[in-house]
Amino acid sequence: MTQTQTQTPPPNGGLGQAMAAEADHEDTGIDTMYLTFPVGDETYGVPITLVTEIVGMQRVMSVPDVPHYIRGVINLRGKVIPLMDVRLRFGMAERAYDDRTVVIVLDVGNAPVGLIVDGVSEVVDIPADRLDRAAGFGGDGTSVVQALGHVGDRVAILLDVPVLVSDVEVMRPAMADA
Secondary structure (H helix, E strand, C coil): CCCCCCCCCCHHHHHHHHHHHHHHHHHHHHHHEEEEEEECCEEEEEEHHHEEEEEECCCCECCCCCCCCEEEEEEECCEEEEEEEHHHHCCCCCCCCCCCCEEEEEEECCEEEEEEECCCCEEEECCHHHEECCCCCCCCCCCCEEEEEEECCEEEEEECHHHHCHHHHHHHHHHHHC
């Protein structure tokens, strides 16, 4: 075969269909990816498309008149980022921060928000057919739980980030005035 000749595709689409399917998966695959992290004994997840970075705990500057789970703000390379302690947001007992405690910086509505969590686990692919959006949580615009994602024999509680950080959004105008 010369360089200008092309090979005919195998019958039934074969390799061509497989490559097209793989390309389609690559185009939409990130939308089904979640960063998972432990808080207490449970595993939670947020869409990877919202995650901008993960950083270790830093000096937190307190901000008055905010909910108890808003720990304050950090200055990360010139950006002021409000921090929410997810344990406290969920009504769990406070725990001293340690070397595994991290801040997951999210981009929510073109504004950074940091979630303080016990650590990070992994990025997992959870396609729509592995999500449980049962009545009573998720999808109603008021619950922080968007869905339950089945990952092997485990379940990850997938969070509705805009609902989760809605109090942080309320705090933003006050921070701008400071």
